[in-house]
Every structure is written in C-alpha cells, then in structure tokens.
Amino acid sequence: MIYVITGPTNTGKDSVAIELAKCLGGEIVNADAFHVYKQLKIGTNKPRDEDFLGIKHHLFEYVDVSEDYSIARYQSDARQIIEDLIARNIPIILLGGSGLYIKAALYDYRFKDETPVDLSEYEKLNNAELHTILRKVDAASADRIHPHNRRRVLRALQIYFSQGNKKSDIPVLKDEAPIYEAQFFGVEFDRADLYLRIEKRVHRMMEEGLEDEAKSLLARYGDKQQAFSAIGYKEMIEYIHGLISKEEAISQIIANTRHYAKRQITFVRHQFPMQWIKSAADIVANIKHG
RNA sequence: GGCCCGGUAGCUCAGUUGGUAGAGCAACGGACUGAAAAUCCGUGUGUCGCCGGUUCAAUCCCGGCCUGGGCCA
Numbered sequence: 001m002i003y004v005i006t007g008p009t010n011t012g013k014d015s016v017a018i019e020l021a022k023c024l025g026g027e028i029v030n031a032d033a034f035h036v037y038k039q040l041k042i043g044t045n046k047p048r049d050e051d052f053l054g055i056k057h058h059l060f061e062y063v064d065v066s067e068d069y070s071i072a073r074y075q076s077d078a079r080q081i082i083e084d085l086i087a088r089n090i091p092i093i094l095l096g097g098s099g100l101y102i103k104a105a106l107y108d109y110r111f112k113d114e115t116p117v118d119l120s121e122y123e124k125l126n127n128a129e130l131h132t133i134l135r136k137v138d139a140a141s142a143d144r145i146h147p148h149n150r151r152r153v154l155r156a157l158q159i160y161f162s163q164g165n166k167k168s169d170i171p172v173l174k175d176e177a178p179i180y181e182a183q184f185f186g187v188e189f190d191r192a193d194l195y196l197r198i199e200k201r202v203h204r205m206m207e208e209g210l211e212d213e214a215k216s217l218l219a220r221y222g223d224k225q226q227a228f229s230a231i232g233y234k235e236m237i238e239y240i241h242g243l244i245s246k247e248e249a250i251s252q253i254i255a256n257t258r259h260y261a262k263r264q265i266t267f268v269r270h271q272f273p274m275q276w277i278k279s280a281a282d283i284v285a286n287i288k289h290g
Numbered sequence: 291g292g293c294c295c296g297g298u299a300g301c302u303c304a305g306u307u308g309g310u311a312g313a314g315c316a317a318c319g320g321a322c323u324g325a326a327a328a329u330c331c332g333u334g335u336g337u338c339g340c341c342g343g344u345u346c347a348a349u350c351c352c353g354g355c356c357u358g359g360g361c362c363a
Contacts, residue, residue, distance in 0.1 A: 009327080034327060044327080070324045100326050109323050144321090149330040152322085159324085170323060231327045255316080260327050266320065 002082065002092045002106065002178075003283065006031065006268055007186025007276075008261040009097050010197050014047045016187055017095040019280035021055045024091040024287075028052070029081055030059040031096030031105065034230045036074070039065045039217060042210045043232030045201065065217065065227040072111035075104040082180065094182075099267035106178040110170070114162040122157060130154065140168035184272040185283055198257045202250060205232060215240055231256045 003026070005017040021028050030036065034044045038061045046060070058081045063069050078094075082105065085092050094102060103109060122130060130153045135142035141156045156167040214236035217228070223237050232253050239249035268274055277283055 032327085033325090068325080071326075072324045075324090098326065100322070100328095104323070107323095111324060114324075146321090146330055149321095151325075151329045155324075155329095162324095167323080173323085226325055226328095229325065229328060234327090256327075258316095262318085263322095263326085263328095267322075267326090270320085271322085 002094055002180050002182040004031070004094045004102060004106070004182055004184045004272070005186075006095075006097055006099065006102055006184065006264075006272070007274070008189065008194060008264040008268075009045075009257065010194060010201055010261065011187040011189045013095060013097070013187060014051065016185075016277075016280045016283075017093045018047070018051065018053060018055055020283055021091075021093050022053065023280060023284050024093075026055075026091030026093050027085060028055055028057040028093045028095050029078060029085075030057065031078070031094050031098055031102045033069075033074075033096075033098040033101055034227070035060050035096065036063045036069060037061065037065050037227045038063065039221075040227060040230060040233070042205050042208050042213050043230060043236075045205070065221055065225050068226050071101060071104050074101050075109065075111060078105040086180070097264050099264060099271055103173075103271060106180055106182050107173050107176060108179055109173065112163045112165075114158075117158060117161040119154060119158060119161075122154065127153070130157070133157065138166040138168055141166060144168065184268070184274050185277050186268060186274050188276045188278055194261060195258055198261065199254050202232075202254045202257065205253075206250060211236060211239075211246075231260060 003020060003024075005013045005020070007013065017028055020026065032044075032046075034040055035046045036059055037044070040046070059074075059077060078101075082092055082094075094105065096102065104111075122133070125133070127147050127150050130150065131142060131145075131147035134145070134153050134156055137160045138156055142153075145152045145156060147153065159165070159167045159170075210232060214233055217233070218237055218240055221228075223241070228234060228237060235244070235249040235252045235256070238244050239246055244252070275286070277286075
C-alpha cells in the first residue's frame with residue numbers, strides 16, 4: 001500500500017509522514033520537485049536528516065542544482081523505488097506537494113523517448129504566431145492550450161517534432177485509478193491560518209540565512225539553473241541583482257508561496273480522492289478499521 | 291482659528307461636462323503528461339466619509355459636519 005501525504009505547503013506534511021512511517025515500519029519517498037536538489041536547503045523548507053528520526057527516505061537531495069531535472073526522470077526513479085519496496089512488502093509513504101509528480105509516479109502517465117530538437121526558430125515567434133503553427137500540426141492541442149500559455153504551446157510543438165506524435169494523442173487520465181494501491185491524505189487546514197503561517201515561515205527563512213544561501217548558490221552556479229525557479233530563490237536572485245528591494249523580495253516570496261499553496265489545493269482537490277486528516281494517528285486508526 | 295488638497299473595492303488609485311462606477315495588486319474559482327515551487331485562464335467582491343439641499347435623477351453640483359494631510363497664524 002502507498003500512503004500519499006500531499007496537499008498545500010506548510011501544513012505539516014513532513015511530520016505526519018515521519019510519524020506514519022514510524023507506526024507502520026514504512027519508508028518515505030519524496031514527491032516534491034525541489035527537495036530532490038542537493039544544494040537547496042533553507043528556501044525549500046526541506047526536512048533535515050535528523051528530522052527523519054532514522055526513517056529511511058528516498059529521492060531527497062540526490063540531484064545537483066546544475067542538472068536539468070524532469071518529471072520523466074522522477075517517474076522512472078520513483079517507480080524503481082516503489083516497486084522495490086512493494087516487492088519487499090514495506091509500506092510506502094509518498095510525501096510531497098508536487099501533484100503532477102505524484103500523478104506521474106502512481107498513474108499510467110507515459111513519457112516517450114524524445115530526440116532532441118532545436119526550437120530556437122520558434123522561440124523567436126510571438127504567442128499568436130506560435131499558436132497558429134501548433135494549430136497546423138495539432139489542432140486538438142491548439143484548442144486546448146490558450147495562446148498566451150507560451151510554455152505549453154512550445155511544449156506541444158516539441159512533442160510533435162521530437163516524438164513524432166501529437167500531444168493531443170496522449171490519453172488524458174481523468175478519474176482513472178492509480179496503477180498501485182494508494183490512499184491520498186492531506187493535513188486539514190484553515191486557509192487564513194495557512195496564509196499566516198506562510199508569512200511567518202518566510203520570515204523564519206530569512207532569519208535562517210536564505211539571502212546568504214542564495215548568494216553563494218548564485219556565485220557558484222550562475223542564475224540560469226532550472227532549480228533556481230524555486231520560490232525563495234528566484235526572488236532573492238532578483239534582489240541580489242538589484243532589480244527589487246529586499247522588502248519587495250520578501251513580500252513576493254510570501255505572495256508566491258500563497259499562490260502556490262492555492263494551486264496545490266486546486267490540483268489535489270480535483271486530481272486525487274483526498275482524505276483530510278489531522279494527524280498520522282487518524283491514518284493509523286483508518287487502517288485498523290478498514 | 292484661517293486657507294488649500296484628499297476621503298470611491300481588502301490595498302493603491304482612476305473616473306463620471308449629473309443617468310448608482312473601473313484598473314493594478316490582493317482575494318476567490320479553474321486548467322494541468324518532459325521547467326509543475328513552473329505556465330496559463332476566468333470572476334468585481336462597493337451605503338463612491340456622514341447629514342441635508344437643488345434636480346425627474348446626486349458618487350459627481352451646493353451647504354453643513356466628521357476625518358487624514360499640508361500651508362499660514
């Protein structure tokens with residue numbers, strides 16, 4: 001059985017997962033897109049090694065920030081670990097707020113091999129022009145993707161040119177069952193309280209030295225790394241570059257985290273059969289009764 | 291005390307030569323298959339400071355009051 005602990009950021013998922021793993025003799029598998037990076041520490045609010053209380057955990061801090069990570073790689077890495085744990089009959093606690101990663105790990109998402117393609121000519125075009133081209137090669141995707149959503153339009157073109165098939169040919173999995181036995185849990189929260197906690201957490205990150213962390217990462221790796229699109233780092237980098245003030249950076253980190261939490265709520269609400277719980281004990285009680 | 295400027299959405303502010311009002315941000319709702327902490331879409335939530343007057347009709351004009359700021363005493 002896979003126990004998924006997900007839901008919005010800052011609701012105490014980590015401690016619930018650790019507690020649950022302890023109760024069940026399980027192991028934790030990360031499902032947070034930014035906890036995979038070795039060098040991101042303060043800004044990601046990642047649990048430290050000692051927080052795990054000896055519980056075995058996987059897919060944390062195993063990717064270098066200079067690498068371009070992808071959901072396809074996550075899926076492959078996560079499935080390997082999941083299948084190994086299932087084979088050894090060890091309960092799996094899949095922990096993280098990256099909904100699409102959970103979706104890719106547990107559902108029948110398929111990522112085909114891709115041959116590298118050069119899209120630089122397309123990147124010169126404006127949104128409307130790009131969308132027109134997409135309409136010519138994949139009208140169904142053009143219907144589904146808003147012209148302003150440049151990233152998705154480009155991605156649909158990339159699929160067409162690198163996989164030789166259309167994005168719209170990939171089956172949409174809505175209301176389908178996961179390929180593994182899984183239950184989905186989120187920690188109950190009050191939204192106003194959650195927003196307040198986010199604000200406090202960001203101030204705590206600043207006290208813990210987020211600015212210095214961002215500075216040293218920037219000095220060592222430059223500002224182009226995919227990993228630096230993480231909330232907390234992207235705003236600090238703008239501040240370090242002198243584009244915004246420190247106060248602006250802080251309030252943007254707070255606002256972006258709030259918006260992110262809201263998107264997470266929307267995602268899990270519609271994508272997973274969520275059960276909202278208060279503590280790990282609720283899950284354990286639930287297992288005993290059913 | 292006198293003069294001047296302001297009071298409109300949660301915030302910052304537009305605006306209506308009189309016909310009950312709109313931007314940005316915030317908030318809320320949503321989409322989601324290789325950057326997902328990403329990217330994108332949708333929704334205005336309002337005693338237009340208060341009380342009177344003029345008017346068919348006042349957030350707008352007039353008077354008074356309350357209130358914030360500035361200048362002069």
